[in-house]
Amino acid sequence: MTIECPAPRHEDEVVLLGHGAGGRLTAELLDRLILPATGGGHGPLEDAALLPDHRDLVISTDGFVVSPLFFPGGDIGCLAVHGTVNDLAMRGAQPLALTVSLVIEEGLPLADLRAVMQSLGKAARDVGVPVVTGDTKVVGRGAADKLFVTTTGVGRRHSALHPSAALARPGDAVLLSGPVGLHGTTVLSTREGLGFESDIASDTRPLHRLVAALAPLGPAVHTLRDPTRGGLAAALNEIAHASSVAVEIDERAVPVPGPVASACDLLGLDPLVVANEGCLTAFVAPDAAEDALTALRSLPEGAQAVRVGEVLPDGPAGRVTLRTLVGARRIVDMPLGEQLPRIC
Amino acid sequence: MTIECPAPRHEDEVVLLGHGAGGRLTAELLDRLILPATGGGHGPLEDAALLPDHRDLVISTDGFVVSPLFFPGGDIGCLAVHGTVNDLAMRGAQPLALTVSLVIEEGLPLADLRAVMQSLGKAARDVGVPVVTGDTKVVGRGAADKLFVTTTGVGRRHSALHPSAALARPGDAVLLSGPVGLHGTTVLSTREGLGFESDIASDTRPLHRLVAALAPLGPAVHTLRDPTRGGLAAALNEIAHASSVAVEIDERAVPVPGPVASACDLLGLDPLVVANEGCLTAFVAPDAAEDALTALRSLPEGAQAVRVGEVLPDGPAGRVTLRTLVGARRIVDMPLGEQLPRIC
Structure with a gap:
């Protein structure tokens, strides 16, 4: 289940597929070439x-x-x-x-x-x-x-809702609006003719209504992110990094549909790094967590919303960990990025 | 000097290069497929x-x-x-x-x-x-x-400047901020190695300062257009069509640099249909024409601004004509569109 992380290849002379995959190579291309040229890069990179x-x-x-x-x-x-x-x-x-x-x-x-x-x-x-x-x-x-x-x-x-990747705080509840892995495995299976495409479908859908449902909670909603390229692993790492916090999620709580798990097993993929196009993760103040879940579940696209983890009260800034089914802890790295080209 | 205009090919089953060239085929693709699907197309198409x-x-x-x-x-x-x-x-x-x-x-x-x-x-x-x-x-x-x-x-x-392709009026002066044909002939010559590329350069430049210089004339500035894909011919046809007016320009007045004319002669192109990326055409009320020319000429990018024609007091709506060097009149058609792919 560990993710291969070779040393970053700063000196590559050409653009690689992984430079566009939303992982560490993408971040490097942005930090080293694109943002310096365009004068951006101040503050966290937001959606x-x-x-x-x-x-x-x-x-x-x-x-x-x-x-x-x-x-x-x-x-x-x-x-x-x-x-x-x-x-x-x-x-x-x-x-x-x-x-x-x-x-x-x-x-x-x-x-x-x-x-x-x-x-x-x-x-x-x-x-x-x-x-x-x-x-x-x-x-x-x-x-x-x-x-x-x-x-x-x-x-x-929304006037009272100003979520940012930099606003996650210790103690926050980490919520997920629905199951992970559907979009990436569907597109990959369809492209390669793997046969899973009859059992699964992309989750592509708009999420603005879920956000409108969260709006009454106002400033208690600290961070929102849709885990697209790079999957939930990339989204959580970006948030942990931008907010300088440690995030821990519970493997048991993360909803992975059966066919997604099967496809990932076959492909050697971690469902946490597979792209989604129809779910969001929300970091909310702990005393607003239940209200936020109720709000998300009030809409069909959030019916399966769950709490998957929390921001640790203390812990190394930028670290994301997973409590596995057997009770161990593993680090969830920022994916390097080359595993799923042209997924979106 | 006439432009070939075969009958429109509505029934083509595939996308053609000309569908992207900014001429009649592009307009057809927009009108028949893209705008109906996306719910647009009310009012003139603006920049x-x-x-x-x-x-x-x-x-x-x-x-x-x-x-x-x-x-x-x-x-x-x-x-x-x-x-x-x-x-x-x-x-x-x-x-x-x-x-x-x-x-x-x-x-x-x-x-x-x-x-x-x-x-x-x-x-x-x-x-x-x-x-x-x-x-x-x-x-x-x-x-x-x-x-x-x-x-x-x-x-x-700008608060007082609301130009639109639909606002050209009979009597308007038609101004041009600089010479035509440089961008298209430069790119084509470079791509094909025609040899003109040492004598010419693209006119790519920002035009917002010229527009700021025109802003004090406010509502006397009826229409602004930068003649990119499809060149001046397409821009004037779009304006004549959107404003339901007849436009006439004077061939002698349209500045065509020598190397552009040579390249166009060799390639069988009309300089009026070649893309520009650094000039604009302005339709202004007749009594504001001199002030507009002065304003344009006050900036380096408008130093060669000239009056090239006028909106006829009466004349068939949507028609663009050229008074040729020998005093004849010819119709300037909307280019069909396939002559210069990937020019911008």
Whole structure:
């Protein structure tokens, strides 16, 4: 169950698949190359940024390169809406407007493009967010793989809800709104024809209603994160790092659907590092934990919400541990990042 | 000098390169497939959209797939900043925040990525707009061509400046801030090794200062457009169509640099359909035309601003004509769109 962690390869001369997988290599690329060049990197990296001079508004952008375009439970179109809506929601915001930028490979069947755009449009209407503008580029055959979609969203924050990856505090309850591992194993199984795809489906869904349900708890909601690329392991490590706290979760409490566990066993994957697109983890003050669980469970998408752990009263800053089924403790590392390319 | 216009191919079953070239095929794809699916398409298509509930803010998104990544005068990094800043500027807005989403092909030299990101960061600093958030995806070798960059910008409108493609009026003076054809011919010449690339350079530059210089003229500035994909021909056709007016320009007045004219002659291109990334066309009330020209010429990027034509007092709605050097008139059609793929 331990995660392989070779020494970071700072001196690689080319971009590796793992640089885009949301793990340590991604963090290194950001820290060493992208953020210094663009002048960013002050403060914790959040799912969405505050808009200058308009602190009630947040903005987030996300590129989607999932392969295949269509998979059980969704497609790149609805995924591109949910992913950006959820990044806004993790900053306590409801979506206000969405933009869509397409890069299409010449030769893509128009029927596929239509199906993706209809799914995207339906997902946006279901969320209640207008697609206000977009862009379309076409590149020659072989210069892209079918279709890439970049969505950018602007959201308005709930006035009392200002969650941040840097605000987790000792004693916080760590909640999870639903089971882990569905999206990543579904896409991988579909792409590789592993056979699990008939038993599982992506959990891609919008999470803004769960966040609205948590809004009445206001400042007791310290941190929200949707564990996408890099899975729950990456999300918890980012929070532990940004908040300088130690996080411990209970393996027994983390809901892993049977087919996900089987697929992960076969693939040698830890379900904790597999991408999700329809659940969130919330760090809340201990005396608000029950109310938060009740709020999450009041909606279908949070019906299976559980408490999975806590922020330790003391412990090494940035460390995430798992109490295993047999009562041992193991460290949950930040995944290095190469195991699941093009999952979102 | 006439532009080939075969009958529109509505029944094509696959996406064609021309669907992304900013001409008639792009308009058809938008009208028939993308806008119906996403629920958009009410009102004229503008370079940037108003943000719901925040009418002082506009938002624009643009994907950049230019090949090669580096060309005389610029690269995909600064181009991605300028393109989005300029789309905001064409709605009378100054840029407030920028997001950057990368799709990188595995194997891209880190040195190339660094050079692009440094150019992007420098361009953003020069404009004075912060890069507030971003996203990085990596796809396998052969699944993308080196690097695609999508930028999204939010801008704040000048309070008195509300230009729109639908606001051109009979009698308006048609102004152009600088020479046409440089960007498209430079990229094409560099990509194909045609030899013109030593004599010309892309005009990629931000145009928001020109717009700020026009702001004191307020409502006399009816329409602003930067003639990118599809060139001046596409921009004028879009305006004539959205405003239901007839536009006439004077071939003698349109500044075409010598090397651009030579390259276009060799390639069989009309300079009017070649992409620009550093000039704008402004439709202004006739009694404000001289003040507008003075304002544009007060800045280096507008030093060569000229009046190129006018909106006819009457004439068929949506028609654009050119008075040729020999005094004849020809129709300037909306380019179909396939002549210059991956120019931006």
